[in-house]
Amino acid sequence: MKQKIESKIQVxxxxxxxxxxxxACQHWLKIYFADKKVDExxxxxxxxxxxxxxxxxxxxxxxxxxxxxxTTMTQVVEYTLQAVVGTA
Numbered sequence: 001m002k003q004k005i006e007s008k009i010q011v012x013x014x015x016x017x018x019x020x021x022x023x024a025c026q027h028w029l030k031i032y033f034a035d036k037k038v039d040e041x042x043x044x045x046x047x048x049x050x051x052x053x054x055x056x057x058x059x060x061x062x063x064x065x066x067x068x069x070x071t072t073m074t075q076v077v078e079y080t081l082q083a084v085v086g087t088a
Contacts, residue, residue: 042069
């Protein structure tokens, strides 16, 4: 599902170079970067989970952070789906 959404975002991004309104391009860029930022944050948390002592983080904090990233990614995907459907 995520790959399908990313491909639709890429199509919209290409449309930015071919006459899509600047506001729409900014909208799609925000979605794209929100997804990437949450993905990078989840990777960093995963790295910290492999050696929590090195990063000074305990298990409850890791669990809270993983929960936050999962919730946030779900919201980003839902928002993206709404945007794709709304502009398809």
